[in-house]
Amino acid sequence: MNENSLRKHFPVFQSSAYKDKLIYLDSASTSQKPKGVIDAINEHLVTGNANVHRASYQLARYATEAFEQSRESVRRFINARNKNEIIWTAGATSAFNLLAHILNPIGFKKGQHILLSPLEHHSNLVPWQQLSSIYPLEFLPIDSNGNIKLDEALSRIGEQTAILSISHASNALGNINPIEALITKAKEHGVTAIIDGCQATSHLNIDVQALDCDFYVFSGHKLYGPTGIGVLYGKSEYLNQLPVYHTGGEMVKKVNLHSATFQPLPYKYEAGTPNIMSVIGLNSAIEFVERHRTLINEIENRLYKRLISELLKLPEVTIIGEQKNSVPIVSFTIKNFDNKDVASFFDRKGIAVRVGHHCAMPLMACLNLDGSIRASLACYNTERDIILFVHAIKELVASQQSKDASRNNDLNISKIPTLAFAIKNLSNWDQRYRYIKWAGKHLKPLSCQYKTADYEVIGCESQVWLNTKIEDNRLTIFADSPSQMVRGLLAILCEAIESIPLDEITRFNAVRYFNSIGLKRYVSDSRIDGMVAVTNKIKTSVSKQIAIHHQ
Numbered sequence: 001m002n003e004n005s006l007r008k009h010f011p012v013f014q015s016s017a018y019k020d021k022l023i024y025l026d027s028a029s030t031s032q033k034p035k036g037v038i039d040a041i042n043e044h045l046v047t048g049n050a051n052v053h054r055a056s057y058q059l060a061r062y063a064t065e066a067f068e069q070s071r072e073s074v075r076r077f078i079n080a081r082n083k084n085e086i087i088w089t090a091g092a093t094s095a096f097n098l099l100a101h102i103l104n105p106i107g108f109k110k111g112q113h114i115l116l117s118p119l120e121h122h123s124n125l126v127p128w129q130q131l132s133s134i135y136p137l138e139f140l141p142i143d144s145n146g147n148i149k150l151d152e153a154l155s156r157i158g159e160q161t162a163i164l165s166i167s168h169a170s171n172a173l174g175n176i177n178p179i180e181a182l183i184t185k186a187k188e189h190g191v192t193a194i195i196d197g198c199q200a201t202s203h204l205n206i207d208v209q210a211l212d213c214d215f216y217v218f219s220g221h222k223l224y225g226p227t228g229i230g231v232l233y234g235k236s237e238y239l240n241q242l243p244v245y246h247t248g249g250e251m252v253k254k255v256n257l258h259s260a261t262f263q264p265l266p267y268k269y270e271a272g273t274p275n276i277m278s279v280i281g282l283n284s285a286i287e288f289v290e291r292h293r294t295l296i297n298e299i300e301n302r303l304y305k306r307l308i309s310e311l312l313k314l315p316e317v318t319i320i321g322e323q324k325n326s327v328p329i330v331s332f333t334i335k336n337f338d339n340k341d342v343a344s345f346f347d348r349k350g351i352a353v354r355v356g357h358h359c360a361m362p363l364m365a366c367l368n369l370d371g372s373i374r375a376s377l378a379c380y381n382t383e384r385d386i387i388l389f390v391h392a393i394k395e396l397v398a399s400q401q402s403k404d405a406s407r408n409n410d411l412n413i414s415k416i417p418t419l420a421f422a423i424k425n426l427s428n429w430d431q432r433y434r435y436i437k438w439a440g441k442h443l444k445p446l447s448c449q450y451k452t453a454d455y456e457v458i459g460c461e462s463q464v465w466l467n468t469k470i471e472d473n474r475l476t477i478f479a480d481s482p483s484q485m486v487r488g489l490l491a492i493l494c495e496a497i498e499s500i501p502l503d504e505i506t507r508f509n510a511v512r513y514f515n516s517i518g519l520k521r522y523v524s525d526s527r528i529d530g531m532v533a534v535t536n537k538i539k540t541s542v543s544k545q546i547a548i549h550h551q
Contacts, residue, residue, distance in 0.1 A: 004299060006292060007380045009034040023351040023385045028171055028199060028329050028358075028376030030221045033285075037225060040284035041277045052276055053250065053267075067276055070283035071266070077286045078216060079207040080233050084265040087239070088274055091230035092198050092219040093123040096165075098232060098269065099194060099215060100127035102242045103163065104134070112162035113138045115191075117148060118366045119170045119177070122359045124196045124217075128165065135162050142366060146173045146321045150181060157185045163192045168200035172358040172374065173321030174329030176204075183213050192238075198222055202289065202378070203300060203327040208233055220278060224378075225285035229278035232269070239265050246271040296379040303377050303386060304328035310390040316397045320372055328377035331358075334393065338483035339371050340462050341437075342396065344524070348429075349392045370482065399434060419492045424517045432522060440487030443494065446480040459533030461526045462486045466534060468541040475502060475542060479534070486530065489523070493531050497538055505542050510535040 007013055010032045013022065024032060050060040052067045068083070075083040089095040114128050117140040128137060140153040157164060164186045169176045179195055186193040197206060197218040208216045215238070220229040244251065244262055251271040253261045262268050289296065307330055311317050316335040334342055339355040346353055354374045357364045364371055375389065419439050426432050446455075450467045457464040462483035469476045477494040481487050496513055497505060510532045514520045520528060 004380060004382045006295060006299065007382060009036070009288070010380045011035050011038065013380060021350045023349075023388055025375040025377065025381070025385065025389065026352045026354050027202075027378035027381075028174075028222070028374065029354050030227065031202065031224045031378050032380060033226070033281075034224055034288050036288055037281045037284045041226065041281045044277050044280045048280075051273055063276060066280050066283070067274070070279045070286075073283045073286045074231055074233075077206070077290065078201075078231075078233060079209050081209060082236070085233055085236050085239065087232040087234065087266050087269045088279060089230040089232050090228055090275070091221075092196065092217050093230075095217040095230050095232040096123050096127045096196075098245045099165075099217075100131060101245050103192065104131055108135060108162035112160055114163045114165065115140065115156060115161050116164075117153075117166050117177070118142055118362050119146060119148075119172070119175065119360065120165075120167055120362075121171050121196065121198070122361070124165055124167060125362070128163075140166070144367070146170060146175050146363065146367065148177055148182075150178050153178075153182065154185050157182065157191060158189050161186070161189060161191045163194065165194040165196070167196040167198075168204070168206075169327045169329075170321065170360075170363075171199045171329070172360040172363055172372070173331050174199070174326035174376075175322040176200075176325045176327060179213075180211065183211055187212060199327055199329070203297075205293075214238055220282040220285065223282070223285050224288055225282040226275075226278035228275050229282050231282075236265060239269070244271075245269055248272050250274075292379065299379050299381070300328045300377055303381050303383070304330070306383065306386050307375065307377070307389075310386065311393075314390075314393060314397070317393065320367065320369070329374060330376075331372040331374045333369070333372055334397065336484075337396065338462060338481075338485065339373050341483055341485040342373055344485065345396050345433075346392060349388070351389055351392055419495050420517045423492065423519060429522050432519070436488035436492070436519075437484045438488070439491045440484055441491075443480070443487050443491040444476065444478045446478040450478070451480065457530070457533050457537050460486070460530035461524075462530070464490065464530065464534060466537055466541075468538060468545070470502065470542070470545050473502060474498075475505070475538075477538060486527070489519075489527060489531055490534065492517075492519075493534060497535070502542060502546065506539050508535060508539070 012018055012032050044066065048063050048066060050063040052060065052064040071083045071086045074086045080086060089098060113136045114131065115138050116125060116128060119142065138156065140156060141149040143149055164182060166177060166179060166182060168179055183193045193213045194215040195213045197216050200206060201218045202223045214235050216233040218231050221227040248271040251263050251267050253263050308323050311319055311330065311332060318333050320331045333339065343353060343355040356371045358374055419442060423432060423435060426435060446465055446467060451465045455465045455467055457466050462481050464479065464481045464486060467478045475498050477498055479490045479494060481490060493510060497508055500508065511520065511528060514523065514528060514531065
């Protein structure tokens with residue numbers, strides 16, 4: 001097994017709390033930080049803390065020099081022409097909102113549209129939606145693997161296109177998009193080309209001059225840097241002609257009571273006191289990546305290939321997205337398992353993954369998915385991480401494949417009169433976990449006609465639909481959820497509520513009940529909150545039906 005020599009640079013994996021316990025596979029969301037970044041921030045706060053620019057004392061000059069050195073480091077890192085083309089933002093989302101605001105007034109032609117792809121993170125979609133009443137949105141076509149259909153995509157870029165804004169690599173799937181060809185076609189027609197580089201900068205070599213994009217956006221926290229700092233690169237010929245965004249201190253040159261003039265680039269777009277310590281921390285992160293770029297690529301490529309290879313051996317696993325032309329992100333589902341249930345299982349194993357729509361709801365809709373499990377790698381991951389992760393998936397699948405009969409015998413279910421009594425008398429969480437999933441089979445099935453917004457329970461982590469019926473003074477509850485775990489909890493809850501007289505249901509306390517049967521300590525607060533929401537909907541429904549009956 002190859003030892004990862006870069007892992008030692010990341011204190012989280014050496015800490016007593018997480019040493020040999022944490023398998024971190026969520027770097028696409030945020031990366032862990034090397035010691036150099038942490039030290040740079042601490043040193044600035046201890047020995048260099050002062051506001052930057054326009055101060056006359058030495059401490060402020062040191063802070064300003066470090067601050068501007070970071071700007072030069074970013075310029076070098078992405079090969080911008082000069083450092084004045086590097087604008088600090090609060091993050092990538094902030095950068096896209098800035099662009100959507102300042103590009104609006106530059107005089108695009110009437111009838112032109114903004115061209116995006118269904119792959120985009122919400123931060124590269126929702127800001128443009130705010131302009132859609134002026135410039136309608138159109139979308140590039142993708143195939144079933146989330147790959148852009150290049151020939152069709154190129155045919156959609158023309159004189160009618162005002163802006164092309166697209167990710168370098170998909171945060172949900174990892175697919176690397178053919179941005180070079182798209183930018184080239186955009187330039188032929190004078191289209192403003194914007195690239196979301198959040199998932200690319202830590203894995204790929206970026207050269208904005210070679211790409212010839214007009215703007216390139218990324219965030220520091222996915223590049224081993226601090227949170228709260230983002231970068232907007234823009235060609236100076238664009239930025240010089242565009243209006244200001246935020247106004248106030250730092251970005252002004254001269255102010256009187258009725259007007260103001262503004263600083264040149266880059267300060268024109270940097271109103272107020274900046275996030276100085278995070279800018280300085282980002283400089284250290286970039287130095288780390290530049291120093292170890294070859295080794296980073298080798299580690300990530302090797303581990304990504306190993307992970308893909310191991311997952312392809314599991315018939316229950318379906319990989320979503322491109323497997324070859326990709327940054328080290330793997331998005332997948334496991335047959336017969338709700339993604340949130342999988343995440344809960346992994347969490348108990350010390351495995352950190354991301355589940356859900358990954359801020360890419362339209363993409364999931366295009367792929368006919370309600371979300372996926374995403375494992376994303378970085379230079380600190382190891383072969384051991386991959387082995388334990390795959391082993392956990394196999395363990396999860398094996399638990400599902402066990403025959404119901406053997407589960408029943410193992411848990412003595414046939415001897416237990418109620419679900420709640422059984423739960424209370426089980427000795428450990430593994431038994432309770434298996435039992436809860438089995439208990440879902442006792443849930444009274446809900447007809448598809450009731451799986452609508454009118455019957456959906458608001459406040460649950462997973463979707464839940466619910467209907468109730470009162471006959472002969474007895475309550476019957478019908479419910480369903482795509483989550484096995486939630487179905488089991490629903491069955492346990494509904495069994496209890498159905499067993500009490502109608503006039504006492506309004507006094508039922510779900511939190512107290514789950515605590516009394518020994519489940520509250522094991523089930524997450526969000527799941528318990530969901531069961532409270534279910535209980536409240538049942539109470540409301542029962543009250544309405546009783547009121548109608550007495551009319």
